[in-house]
Amino acid sequence: MAQSKTIYLASAIITNPFNHFLTVRKRGSIYFMLAGGKIESEETPITALQRELKEELGLAMDLTKTHYLGTHQTQAVNEPNTLVHATVYHLELPVLSIHPQAELEEVKWLTFDTYKQVPLANLLKEFALPYWLKNEKSQL
Numbered sequence: 683m684a685q686s687k688t689i690y691l692a693s694a695i696i697t698n699p700f701n702h703f704l705t706v707r708k709r710g711s712i713y714f715m716l717a718g719g720k721i722e723s724e725e726t727p728i729t730a731l732q733r734e735l736k737e738e739l740g741l742a743m744d745l746t747k748t749h750y751l752g753t754h755q756t757q758a759v760n761e762p763n764t765l766v767h768a769t770v771y772h773l774e775l776p777v778l779s780i781h782p783q784a785e786l787e788e789v790k791w792l793t794f795d796t797y798k799q800v801p802l803a804n805l806l807k808e809f810a811l812p813y814w815l816k817n818e819k820s821q822l
Contacts (some may be wrong), residue, residue, distance in 0.1 A: 689758065691768040692731035693718035695751065698778055702791040703814050705806065706738065709787040713759045715803035716770070716810055727769035738784045741775070748773045754809035768805050772812045772813070794818055 693716035696704040705714035719734035721727055728745070735741040751770045758764040782789050792800060794815075802811065 685763050686763050687766050688765045689761070690721045691766050691805075692721050692725075692739050693768045693770050693805065693810075694731055694735065694748075694775055695770065695772045695814060696733065697772070697774050697814070698791065699774070699776060700793075701814075701818070702784075703797070703810075704775075704780065704792050705792055705800065705802070706782065706786050707788040707790070708760070708785050711760050713801050713803040714788075714790055714792075714806065715759075716768070716806050718768070721769075728771070730769060731769075735798050738739075738782065738786050739789070740783055741780070743773065751813060752809075754805060756804040756808050759803045765810040766805055768809070770805075770809060 687734055704717060706717050707714050717735060717739060718731050719738065721730040728748070732743050736742055749772045751772055753767065753769050755765055757769045758766045768812050790800065797811070
Protein backbone atom coordinates (compact mmCIF):
# COMPACT_ATOMS: atom_id res chain seq x y z
CA MET A 683 0.00 0.00 0.00
CA ALA A 684 1.30 3.45 -0.90
CA GLN A 685 2.17 5.79 1.91
CA SER A 686 -0.43 8.47 2.60
CA LYS A 687 0.30 12.11 2.14
CA THR A 688 -1.41 14.78 4.19
CA ILE A 689 -3.03 17.98 2.94
CA TYR A 690 -3.55 20.74 5.50
CA LEU A 691 -6.80 22.66 5.10
CA ALA A 692 -8.62 25.60 6.62
CA SER A 693 -12.37 25.01 6.34
CA ALA A 694 -15.59 26.66 7.44
CA ILE A 695 -19.02 25.56 8.48
CA ILE A 696 -20.94 28.47 6.97
CA THR A 697 -24.55 28.95 7.98
CA ASN A 698 -27.12 31.63 7.19
CA PRO A 699 -29.77 33.14 9.50
CA PHE A 700 -32.08 30.18 8.70
CA ASN A 701 -29.33 27.73 9.78
CA HIS A 702 -28.91 26.42 6.24
CA PHE A 703 -25.42 24.98 5.69
CA LEU A 704 -23.29 26.11 2.72
CA THR A 705 -21.46 23.38 0.84
CA VAL A 706 -19.29 23.60 -2.26
CA ARG A 707 -18.41 21.19 -5.08
CA LYS A 708 -15.21 21.39 -7.13
CA ARG A 709 -15.16 20.79 -10.87
CA GLY A 710 -14.79 17.08 -11.61
CA SER A 711 -16.01 15.92 -8.19
CA ILE A 712 -19.37 14.52 -7.15
CA TYR A 713 -18.81 15.35 -3.47
CA PHE A 714 -19.96 18.46 -1.67
CA MET A 715 -17.54 19.72 0.95
CA LEU A 716 -16.84 22.57 3.34
CA ALA A 717 -15.78 25.91 1.93
CA GLY A 718 -12.09 26.64 2.34
CA GLY A 719 -8.90 25.12 1.03
CA LYS A 720 -5.23 24.37 1.37
CA ILE A 721 -3.06 26.28 3.81
CA GLU A 722 -0.08 27.70 1.95
CA SER A 723 3.38 28.12 3.45
CA GLU A 724 3.64 30.89 6.03
CA GLU A 725 -0.16 31.17 6.31
CA THR A 726 -2.10 30.58 9.49
CA PRO A 727 -5.32 28.59 9.17
CA ILE A 728 -7.44 31.72 9.60
CA THR A 729 -5.55 33.72 6.96
CA ALA A 730 -5.76 30.75 4.58
CA LEU A 731 -9.51 30.59 5.16
CA GLN A 732 -9.88 34.32 4.51
CA ARG A 733 -7.97 33.98 1.23
CA GLU A 734 -9.86 30.88 0.09
CA LEU A 735 -13.31 32.32 0.83
CA LYS A 736 -12.42 35.46 -1.10
CA GLU A 737 -11.01 33.49 -4.09
CA GLU A 738 -13.69 30.80 -4.30
CA LEU A 739 -16.84 32.60 -3.15
CA GLY A 740 -16.07 36.32 -3.23
CA LEU A 741 -16.68 36.53 0.53
CA ALA A 742 -14.98 38.80 3.03
CA MET A 743 -14.81 37.20 6.49
CA ASP A 744 -15.74 39.10 9.62
CA LEU A 745 -13.22 37.74 12.12
CA THR A 746 -15.39 38.84 15.05
CA LYS A 747 -18.09 36.43 13.85
CA THR A 748 -15.74 33.53 13.14
CA HIS A 749 -15.44 30.82 15.79
CA TYR A 750 -12.74 28.16 15.96
CA LEU A 751 -14.24 24.67 16.33
CA GLY A 752 -11.24 22.35 16.22
CA THR A 753 -9.30 20.06 13.93
CA HIS A 754 -10.15 16.79 12.25
CA GLN A 755 -8.22 14.35 10.08
CA THR A 756 -9.79 11.93 7.60
CA GLN A 757 -9.38 10.33 4.19
CA ALA A 758 -9.65 12.70 1.20
CA VAL A 759 -12.53 11.78 -1.12
CA ASN A 760 -10.94 12.99 -4.37
CA GLU A 761 -7.30 11.92 -3.88
CA PRO A 762 -6.27 8.31 -3.17
CA ASN A 763 -3.81 7.62 -0.33
CA THR A 764 -4.29 11.16 0.94
CA LEU A 765 -5.40 12.42 4.33
CA VAL A 766 -6.88 15.83 4.94
CA HIS A 767 -6.07 17.54 8.22
CA ALA A 768 -8.47 20.45 8.63
CA THR A 769 -8.73 23.35 11.01
CA VAL A 770 -12.44 24.10 11.10
CA TYR A 771 -14.26 27.34 11.93
CA HIS A 772 -17.91 28.35 12.04
CA LEU A 773 -19.27 31.58 10.67
CA GLU A 774 -22.78 32.81 10.04
CA LEU A 775 -23.38 34.93 6.97
CA PRO A 776 -26.31 37.28 6.46
CA VAL A 777 -26.28 36.56 2.70
CA LEU A 778 -28.22 33.86 0.91
CA SER A 779 -26.95 34.28 -2.64
CA ILE A 780 -23.39 33.04 -3.17
CA HIS A 781 -21.85 32.10 -6.51
CA PRO A 782 -18.95 29.73 -7.14
CA GLN A 783 -15.67 31.09 -8.48
CA ALA A 784 -12.17 29.69 -9.18
CA GLU A 785 -12.19 25.86 -9.18
CA LEU A 786 -15.69 25.57 -7.71
CA GLU A 787 -18.49 24.40 -9.95
CA GLU A 788 -21.44 24.53 -7.57
CA VAL A 789 -22.57 25.81 -4.19
CA LYS A 790 -25.52 24.32 -2.35
CA TRP A 791 -27.29 25.38 0.83
CA LEU A 792 -28.27 22.26 2.78
CA THR A 793 -31.29 22.18 5.04
CA PHE A 794 -32.22 19.69 7.73
CA ASP A 795 -34.64 18.20 5.18
CA THR A 796 -32.23 17.95 2.22
CA TYR A 797 -28.75 17.09 3.52
CA LYS A 798 -29.25 13.32 3.20
CA GLN A 799 -29.80 13.66 -0.57
CA VAL A 800 -26.32 15.07 -1.26
CA PRO A 801 -23.01 13.13 -1.57
CA LEU A 802 -20.81 14.57 1.18
CA ALA A 803 -17.04 14.55 1.62
CA ASN A 804 -15.68 12.70 4.66
CA LEU A 805 -14.65 15.83 6.60
CA LEU A 806 -18.14 17.25 6.24
CA LYS A 807 -19.81 13.94 7.23
CA GLU A 808 -17.54 13.16 10.16
CA PHE A 809 -16.96 16.58 11.75
CA ALA A 810 -19.21 19.32 10.37
CA LEU A 811 -22.49 17.46 9.99
CA PRO A 812 -22.62 16.24 13.62
CA TYR A 813 -21.83 19.78 14.82
CA TRP A 814 -24.56 21.29 12.63
CA LEU A 815 -27.14 18.65 13.55
CA LYS A 816 -26.37 18.99 17.26
CA ASN A 817 -27.11 22.71 16.97
CA GLU A 818 -30.31 22.26 14.94
CA LYS A 819 -32.72 23.02 17.80
CA SER A 820 -30.60 25.67 19.48
CA GLN A 821 -30.21 27.70 16.27
CA LEU A 822 -33.83 27.76 15.16
